[in-house]
Amino acid sequence: xxxxxxxxxxxxxxxxxxxxxxxxxxxxxxxxxxxxxxxxxxxxxxxxxxxxxxxxxxxxxxxxxxxxxxxxxxxxxxxxxxxxxxxxxxxxxxxxxxxxxxxxxxxxxxxxxxxxxxxxxxxxxxxxxxxxxxxxxxxxxxxxxxxxxxxxxxxxxxxxxxxxxxxxxxxxxxxxxxxxxxxxxxxxxxxxxxxxxxxxxxxxxxxxxxxxxxxxxxxxxxxxxxxxxxxxxxxxxxxxxxxxxxxxxxxxxxxxxx
Ligand SMILES: [Zn+2]
Ligand SMILES: [Zn+2]
Numbered sequence: 102x103x104x105x106x107x108x109x110x111x112x113x114x115x116x117x118x119x120x121x122x123x124x125x126x127x128x129x130x131x132x133x134x135x136x137x138x139x140x141x142x143x144x145x146x147x148x149x150x151x152x153x154x155x156x157x158x159x160x161x162x163x164x165x166x167x168x169x170x171x172x173x174x175x176x177x178x179x180x181x182x183x184x185x186x187x188x189x190x191x192x193x194x195x196x197x198x199x200x201x202x203x204x205x206x207x208x209x210x211x212x213x214x215x216x217x218x219x220x221x222x223x224x225x226x227x228x229x230x231x232x233x234x235x236x237x238x239x240x241x242x243x244x245x246x247x248x249x250x251x252x253x254x255x256x257x258x259x260x261x262x263x264x265x266x267x268x269x270x271x272x273x274x275x276x277x278x279x280x281x282x283x284x285x286x287x288x289x290x291x292x293x294x295x296x297x298x299x300x301x302x303x304x305x306x307x308x309x310x311x312x313x314x315x316x317x318x319x320x321x322x323x324x325x326x327x328x329x330x331x332x333x334x335x336x337x338x339x340x341x342x343x344x345x346x347x348x349x350x351x352x353x354x355x356x357x358x359x
């Protein structure tokens with residue numbers, strides 16, 4: 102019987118092999134992290150120290166912040182932008198560079214609604230979270246950065262909530278899908294400059310009425326798929342601080358590295 106089931110297992114693998122989520126080539130070894138083949142995994146890399154302690158921006162050897170602050174310890178480094186401009190969140194961290202196969206997965210999930218790409222992103226996010234030295238129990242709530250109702254209707258899901266659900270170490274009561282909402286349909290951030298993004302989003306985020314009055318002293322973690330200028334995260338953090346939150350952290354799957 103054992104031989105027979107092994108035979109059928111091998112035949113099934115031959116006839117219906119696991120395929121790369123992106124390019125569909127057969128993965129005879131079952132595939133690596135996120136179900137990607139080696140070619141599609143190229144360019145996927147975790148962001149490691151030295152990072153700006155405030156916004157999580159990678160600080161490379163020639164970065165002016167690193168040159169200017171070479172005497173500071175690695176856990177005190179600030180990028181030039183955060184040095185000049187204080188932020189509302191306590192710190193932001195991104196797990197991966199927005200590049201290579203990960204960038205392609207994000208596009209497929211968000212703009213082509215390719216659900217297997219979403220599952221792959223959840224796998225990457227969960228794996229990245231396991232490598233963070235983080236006290237997950239400190240968070241009163243872990244919530245997604247909200248998307249507009251229009252976009253929610255178009256897509257049918259909030260990709261950031263899918264990421265919150267994939268964090269393996271959270272208690273059920275910490276996950277909160279409706280902590281924040283967009284006050285109005287704002288234009289897409291995608292084609293705006295940094296300054297325009299900030300003006301566009303500031304004031305468009307509000308804390309849902311169910312939570313106003315109950316967040317005094319709360320510590321919140323906000324989750325999103327992509328960190329670009331940080332304008333949306335700033336607006337969310339400010340809305341939460343305005344109603345009494347003590348600290349807001351931001352965690353994103355990836356960020357641009359240029
Ligand atoms: Zn592939
Ligand atoms: Zn920074």
